[in-house]
Amino acid sequence: MSLEELFKEIIIEHYQHPKNHGHIEHPDARSEGSNPLCGDEIQMELLFEGDRIKDVMFTGNGCSISQSAASLMTEAIKGRTVAEARRLMEEYKNMLQGNDYDAGMLGDLEALSDVKKFPARVKCASLSMAVLDQALQQKK
Amino acid sequence: MSLEELFKEIIIEHYQHPKNHGHIEHPDARSEGSNPLCGDEIQMELLFEGDRIKDVMFTGNGCSISQSAASLMTEAIKGRTVAEARRLMEEYKNMLQGNDYDAGMLGDLEALSDVKKFPARVKCASLSMAVLDQALQQKK
Amino acid sequence: MDIEKIRKDFPILSRIVRDRPLVYLDNAATTQKPSAVIEAISGLYRNYNANVHRGVYLLAEEATQAYEDSREAVRRFINAGSTEEVVFTRNATEALNLVAYTWADANIRAGDEIIVTIMEHHSNYVPWFRLARRKGAVIKIVPSRKDGELDMDAFGSMLSDRTKLVGIAHMSNVFGTINPVREMVSLAHTRGAAVVVDGAQSAPHMKIDVRGMDCDFFALSGHKMLGPAGIGVLYAKSSYLKSMEPFMSGGEMILRVTLEDVVYNDLPWKFEAGTPNYEGAIGLKAAIEYLEALGMDTVEAYERELTEHALRSMKTVPDIFLYGPSDPAKKGGIIAFNIKGVHSHDIGTILDSEGIAIRAGHHCAQPLMIDCGVSAMARASFYFYNTEQEIDMLVKALKKAKEMFGHVA
């Protein structure tokens, strides 16, 4: 268990310079969530085009894991269909739970694979997935 | 610590054949008390003549120690002045607490001297003293 | 069951009291602890003590895991559906008060009826008595029959649409009677009443299945089932817990506090304010694992044999009166008695002088004492580490007590 596994350069990069950070003018879905014990907060806004996630933006504050996960997650799903996003989330969950997962599908999100070695931090990495899940449920 | 010290013959005798057991028709004072945990109960009635306790009777139920103490206590104070009764109660208390005491004054009540070796039973032996004390306070 | 081996697991059982080996027969008051429980506690403090649910460091993760593992052990032990339904309290008493202060306070109104049995411990009576006073509700008492069992006809005719709550001791701490809770629950439910089962005496001695029983609330105390003092459990159906306001408030039971508002935590933590007794929970887990290794069926069967033996041999004491069911199939290992001419308190002292620990008094069940027309009883109560020889020693000492008080009369 080494710190470098957790705080990979790409994670710190996304923490300090998050992608898709901000708001969408007229989002189709919006949701938020928090980890009260550590104070992590994520809000997400989505814009759909047919079955596809045309745009996604987030705001929030919290630790490097929760914020970089939001940045990486939004990058990963932008442009995908809802079904693809759901499959990706499933793989991401598998990764965090220490199950087998499809690395190809996750892409850069795989940077968070070592979070599972830090049980106290798994919640941080899962927050944006929970928020995204809520938002996707708003899509009819 | 032997049982024979606690359950002396005189104690069992007074338990089984209590003296001064019953009621006074028009008592000057009446009081009662209980040890809720063991269920011991004592009621006392007193008749005064000037400064003197002319008569005293008790009823109650409970263990051999509480009931024999009531019997012995009423025997000891009957006919005494209130001041004498108070002194006697003081000596009785000393005895139960393991302090020096005036054996001559206590008479048969000394049968209860070994109760102090049975800490759980001291409350039983003190109950009638507490009830008597309350009754004496009713004397103007 | 290798009784000699089992007794070695309990360090206190080799203690000498009044120059005699301890004979501990006050298990309905509290039970002794096996080394596994004692070591679970010292192991925590020697190796991984930290406040739970809060830390981002290893010790805190370990302590939190152990605490939540205990909740799972309790869930399994009583067959609850989810750990959401397992709330840690100080003891059974707090578990019952929690229900009184939350669900009952919100749902019981003037004129409503609460039914409890005559066998209740004060802890499953006084909370309802006070609540009824406060609300103007009515308490009804299910009487017992001559044979020490509940009068189920009376119960049936007491139930009505006004009945909002039924409180039942699963096992009486005086008579030892095992009450037909499953039947009572289903009768109560037909009237829409909630049922609180006081399992303080049953959980240590028999297999508990809260789902099978279908009770709405179930309370137990860890210290009566090999666990440490200071830990108890309230089981409640999650549908109830969800609808209930929290009991105590403070750290741990909230999600978010601002000056304008407070958002409560998820189940079950919503009901656990402040630093919990995680030591107690960790000790209770070791206790449950000990019981599970023995098997609750084995415990029950062995204790039934002890009880049969005790009922048979205690009867040979002159002038003894045994309370409660005489059929050992109807009761647990609790035998309350009186000996004519010897007050229970004196019996207690005489037995103590022989190293035998029993209890004397009202057993926190004064309504039942009044009903039996006595102010006190003596009580011997067994656990699986007791033996027939110990019961024989009890009987011998009781005969001696009778003699001491008999020879003058």
Place this chain on the structure above:
Amino acid sequence: MDIEKIRKDFPILSRIVRDRPLVYLDNAATTQKPSAVIEAISGLYRNYNANVHRGVYLLAEEATQAYEDSREAVRRFINAGSTEEVVFTRNATEALNLVAYTWADANIRAGDEIIVTIMEHHSNYVPWFRLARRKGAVIKIVPSRKDGELDMDAFGSMLSDRTKLVGIAHMSNVFGTINPVREMVSLAHTRGAAVVVDGAQSAPHMKIDVRGMDCDFFALSGHKMLGPAGIGVLYAKSSYLKSMEPFMSGGEMILRVTLEDVVYNDLPWKFEAGTPNYEGAIGLKAAIEYLEALGMDTVEAYERELTEHALRSMKTVPDIFLYGPSDPAKKGGIIAFNIKGVHSHDIGTILDSEGIAIRAGHHCAQPLMIDCGVSAMARASFYFYNTEQEIDMLVKALKKAKEMFGHVA
């Protein structure tokens, strides 16, 4: 104070965590236990375990004596006038809730005002918040000044004849500020308000004199002062306790129960329903004796030195912000901080990888977090078994954390 000898009294301090010796700096959350406390607990269960206040046998006498001796130890430790005024609870949180459910529930009405400080732990805030909601009372918050001390002018002008209750953290669990409780009590008393002092953080670290302070209620938690989890204390003036209805009901807290009436027990037992955590109390007594042997003055002086050292050396971490008073005379050994660019949660993980345990989060003091404009802080908190070397290790690790997050930006 022979620190090497003291550290040997705490078995956990020789634990290796993440291949490093444990550096435990989360003492405001809970403290570690000396062998004397661990052994007091196992000694009870090995030698004289029995339910208290009930038995007529030797074990029960011994256990009861030990339990009540603990009450006397607490009385002495906080300088209460009588053991009548010492009620055992699970923790400080329960002690505060007890006051909310009894005295405050009976005495606070719509329009009345409750004053608390911005520094309160949720346990001394949420109970009053809920009570105020229930009753239609108003909560007022004493703000803090820039220097981390209470704004006493604001407090003075908030007090009025409508003030019924004042709740004060004796020592803040975030800022470490030691609040001027004696002065606040006397101001509050001129308006006839009752004062509840939350001593959870002060009692472990300084001499407590509840009579000198003249507070009406004082709460503490055993686990924060070397004692086991699951035991706390409510001190209350006996004049208050006498007038109060009981909190929980059940065994132990009653004198007599009939079907018509219930008579409550004497103080303090009226407030202790059910089997108490006598194990916890017995452990707490060993903890108090350990602290008394050291001397609270010594503890306080040593911790002040540690705090001075920490304040001085932590300042050398780049971009660190330390919350609370910068004058070590004004605070206890609690230092909350943030490092720009490194979230407290990440700091916690980085320190953990070096075996250093600190806390990160809102510290159950969200109103204070909001007031400081942050959602979380890191916090190091000391006890007398900590050393300057440990603080140096903390500082070194903080610099490393800053570097890890600094090199990219």
